[in-house]
Amino acid sequence: xxxxxxxxxxxxxxxxxxxxxxxxxxxxxxxxxxxxxxxxxxxxxxxxxxxxxxxxxxxxxxxxxxxxxxxxxxxxxxxxxxxxxxxxxxxxxxxxxxxxxxxxxxxxxxxxxxxxxxxxxxxxxxxxxxxxxxxxxxxxxxxxxxxxxxxxxxxxxxxxxxxxxxxxxxxxxxxxxxxxxxxxxxxxxxxxxxxxxxxxxxxxxxxxxxxxxxxxxxxxxxxxxxxxxxxx
Amino acid sequence: xxxxxxxxxxxxxxxxxxxxxxxxxxxxxxxxxxxxxxxxxxxxxxxxxxxxxxxxxxxxxxxxxxxxxxxxxxxxxxxxxxxxxxxxxxxxxxxxxxxxxxxxxxxxxxxxxxxxxxxxxxxxxxxxxxxxxxxxxxxxxxxxxxxxxxxxxxxxxxxxxxxxxxxxxxxxxxxxxxxxxxxxxxxxxxxxxxxxxxxxxxxxxxxxxxxxxxxxxxxxxxxxxxxxxxxx
DNA sequence: CGCTGGATTGAGGCCGATCAACTTCAGTGG
DNA sequence: CCACTGAAGTTGATCGGCCTCAATCCAGCG
Numbered sequence: 001x002x003x004x005x006x007x008x009x010x011x012x013x014x015x016x017x018x019x020x021x022x023x024x025x026x027x028x029x030x031x032x033x034x035x036x037x038x039x040x041x042x043x044x045x046x047x048x049x050x051x052x053x054x055x056x057x058x059x060x061x062x063x064x065x066x067x068x069x070x071x072x073x074x075x076x077x078x079x080x081x082x083x084x085x086x087x088x089x090x091x092x093x094x095x096x097x098x099x100x101x102x103x104x105x106x107x108x109x110x111x112x113x114x115x116x117x118x119x120x121x122x123x124x125x126x127x128x129x130x131x132x133x134x135x136x137x138x139x140x141x142x143x144x145x146x147x148x149x150x151x152x153x154x155x156x157x158x159x160x161x162x163x164x165x166x167x168x169x170x171x172x173x174x175x176x177x178x179x180x181x182x183x184x185x186x187x188x189x190x191x192x193x194x195x196x197x198x199x200x201x202x203x204x205x206x207x208x209x210x211x212x213x214x215x216x217x218x219x220x221x222x223x224x225x226x227x228x229x230x231x232x
Numbered sequence: 233x234x235x236x237x238x239x240x241x242x243x244x245x246x247x248x249x250x251x252x253x254x255x256x257x258x259x260x261x262x263x264x265x266x267x268x269x270x271x272x273x274x275x276x277x278x279x280x281x282x283x284x285x286x287x288x289x290x291x292x293x294x295x296x297x298x299x300x301x302x303x304x305x306x307x308x309x310x311x312x313x314x315x316x317x318x319x320x321x322x323x324x325x326x327x328x329x330x331x332x333x334x335x336x337x338x339x340x341x342x343x344x345x346x347x348x349x350x351x352x353x354x355x356x357x358x359x360x361x362x363x364x365x366x367x368x369x370x371x372x373x374x375x376x377x378x379x380x381x382x383x384x385x386x387x388x389x390x391x392x393x394x395x396x397x398x399x400x401x402x403x404x405x406x407x408x409x410x411x412x413x414x415x416x417x418x419x420x421x422x423x424x425x426x427x428x429x430x431x432x433x434x435x436x437x438x439x440x441x442x443x444x445x446x447x448x449x450x451x452x453x454x455x456x457x458x459x460x461x462x463x464x
Numbered sequence: 465c466g467c468t469g470g471a472t473t474g475a476g477g478c479c480g481a482t483c484a485a486c487t488t489c490a491g492t493g494g
Numbered sequence: 495c496c497a498c499t500g501a502a503g504t505t506g507a508t509c510g511g512c513c514t515c516a517a518t519c520c521a522g523c524g
Binding site: 073074075079081092093094095096097101121124125128131132135136138139140141142143146148149151191227230231232 | 305306307311313324325326327328329333353356357360363364367368370371372373374375378380381383423459462463464
């Protein structure tokens, strides 16, 4: 990881598409006006990519790192609306509202491709293939987090782990990966307390469904997890 | 209402755009290949517009009536994923999955414009204005139901009522409207029991925040509702 | 080494679910 | 018009899952 970021910083003219080979987003970066593609931004841990009520101007393709998008509620509490992984796009929601509604901060050192929405529109117009690709990505975003509606804590967490595994799959080997966010953040997103997440993870660990050591996790029985997510 | 449907049945060649003047969807219907626009479908109460695992082929612009989209979980229980109102579009989620993931049934007699996705793509390509409009609608859909993440039952219900009011606004006068779905369905969508919905509505009625008589509701203190939705 | 923030684990309390009884509504046919 | 009937809504009592608060543990890091 560290190496990747170094490479980027040292060699800005090299094909940065390397970082966007995940999912379908690389096409976007490649096809949206080459001269703007160079606009890569390096984001530090805890740094904000954009803030609420800021005018919507750019879409951001994440090439490295993980982001969380959250709002501060009236009671002052943080409410996490979603996590974003390499190859995914931040900012779609703001097209409608014309300003960002959330704060997007990096959970770790990150790298994003900044795509001005106007350039995006022009490119999409020119290239029919790109248009379909974008509709596809858009539609995909609509399907994200469908498991949030699940009834029990166990169902939601099981589905979340499978989701994490899938969305991190391209960067991490096999079924083992590093959970990039805190228990508290997972709980916040799933509408559970951090303690509940901790308890359930311990329980899954004891029943050999996952191997767990702090942030390092390995899914041992994906089928069982799927059953749990389905509510069996 | 009855009158509208009658008019349509009797006069299929007249400007059906009349039924789609809500929100931004009318443009879609008008601009997507006139010869396909005529494909209006009359849907009966409880009839399904599409079923899970059916191949994705059409988008549906709702011109009249209300739909609910739901899945049947492993435990056999129904899980409502969303409600769709006149002027809104059904099917966006299926672009990614290439098959519908939910059942969409009409809560009342309904009328929809069936738009083949292929024709949709062609039209969007031809007309840049339409493209932006669609991205806007798409983005809007991403923002729907953001209140589902709210912590308490009261917060979610308050937000739901405001949402209902807004999305039905074009068909119903003022702040009074008919709740088109059952208490059970509201509860299902908000992850609450029908009894809880009933109790909370009664409570709101007693505290003069709403006027309520079965399915007929009038919002008396929208500001209070907004405060409740925000968690104050 | 000690410090610090996150993670774990336990005890008690509350919100909302479930179960059940009753009421009201809407549709049907006499 | 009314009686009948099944579905939906209301209301009350009890129960359980998850939250809150708190103490302790642990890994990472200067």
